[in-house]
Amino acid sequence: GAVELGPYRHYMQKEIFEQPRAIADTLEGVQGVVPELFDGIDGDAAWRVFKDIDEVLILACGTSYYSGCTAKYWIEGLAGIRCNVEVASEYRYRKSVPNPRALVVTISQSGETADTLAALRHAQSLGMTNTLTICNVATSAMVRECKLSYITRAGMEIGVASTKAFTTQLAGLFLLTLALGQSKGHITEAQSDAYLEKMRHLPLALQAVLALEPQVVSWAEDFARKENALFLGRGIHYPIALEGALKLKEISYIHAEAYPAGELKHGPLALVDSEMPVVTVAPNDELLEKLKSNMQEVRARGGVLYVLADANTNIENAEGMHVIRMPEHYGVLSPILHVVPLQLLSYHTAVARGTDVDKPRNLAKSVTVE
Numbered sequence: 001g002a003v004e005l006g007p008y009r010h011y012m013q014k015e016i017f018e019q020p021r022a023i024a025d026t027l028e029g030v031q032g033v034v035p036e037l038f039d040g041i042d043g044d045a046a047w048r049v050f051k052d053i054d055e056v057l058i059l060a061c062g063t064s065y066y067s068g069c070t071a072k073y074w075i076e077g078l079a080g081i082r083c084n085v086e087v088a089s090e091y092r093y094r095k096s097v098p099n100p101r102a103l104v105v106t107i108s109q110s111g112e113t114a115d116t117l118a119a120l121r122h123a124q125s126l127g128m129t130n131t132l133t134i135c136n137v138a139t140s141a142m143v144r145e146c147k148l149s150y151i152t153r154a155g156m157e158i159g160v161a162s163t164k165a166f167t168t169q170l171a172g173l174f175l176l177t178l179a180l181g182q183s184k185g186h187i188t189e190a191q192s193d194a195y196l197e198k199m200r201h202l203p204l205a206l207q208a209v210l211a212l213e214p215q216v217v218s219w220a221e222d223f224a225r226k227e228n229a230l231f232l233g234r235g236i237h238y239p240i241a242l243e244g245a246l247k248l249k250e251i252s253y254i255h256a257e258a259y260p261a262g263e264l265k266h267g268p269l270a271l272v273d274s275e276m277p278v279v280t281v282a283p284n285d286e287l288l289e290k291l292k293s294n295m296q297e298v299r300a301r302g303g304v305l306y307v308l309a310d311a312n313t314n315i316e317n318a319e320g321m322h323v324i325r326m327p328e329h330y331g332v333l334s335p336i337l338h339v340v341p342l343q344l345l346s347y348h349t350a351v352a353r354g355t356d357v358d359k360p361r362n363l364a365k366s367v368t369v370e
């Protein structure tokens, strides 16, 4: 194809390693978070829309849906605006209560996903005219049909399993959070600048995470022999666990499920035995102590834990407990780092199993028919 593989074996691997560049591109030329970043039409359309809205409704499918689920924590937690996230194929067919003051946000790598387009049109038909898309293809139907748009800087994504599109969506959604928060007076310009500064260090932090690849490869050797896996996360990292499970399913064909760790004892704990690897996303946040007791529950049943722990936690390697040490905790932007080892885990597990990584069976890059 026109895009060279270079030193990489598959496009997916190349795209995982492009993420520092993609995030750096996202921030190039961004001086402050201004509504114009989201403007498809004229100078102040976005500003007027942001001032007016009282709710956010995110519509997307697959991995793009999980970036929306992550953004919900930012939009409610930082910008102080109610946010709902719906799978597009569900929203388009259910009777819902429209809010004409909602900002409808579609998220799509391709901008051509049939269900997401139909969900957008459904929202419009219900009188919701404030529409914004986070999209990777500037010439797509999604961008044409939304009032406002934010084009992610992932560059062309070829692997069916979405990687750099996801992290650049998260970066765009975080900028949107800052813009919304500022327009509502919930985030000051100084706070926004501090967050931007933190974003500017993401490419370096991502490099540090990518350097963990050899350790992930050794995990992948274990996973390649399994038929099931469980992924746990809490709070803003629960959607990251969901994304990790989806990646593993898609390209390695291993049955994987993700749960918010607190749900373990409400059912999935019954699945845990020595044959069930349990991947735990364990950033050093305010939920860590809760997560540790969930990890104890797994170990007590003979489950084998694979833990992604931030540097400044005291989670150590032990019998039945494999730890990969991530960089220091990255605060609210931590999901952008924690998803990367999960991408690498699914990639290397698939390679070890000999599946067609870039073109997994039964799947298409963009689902343009229902």
Ligand code: AGP
Pocket: 061, 062, 063, 064, 107, 108, 109, 110, 111, 112, 113, 116, 160, 161, 162, 163, 250, 365, 366, 367
């Ligand atoms: C992700 O790895 C998938 N292949 C898939 O879930 C994808 O994210 C989904 O089909 C949505 O695609 P879009 O972002 O192009 O709308």
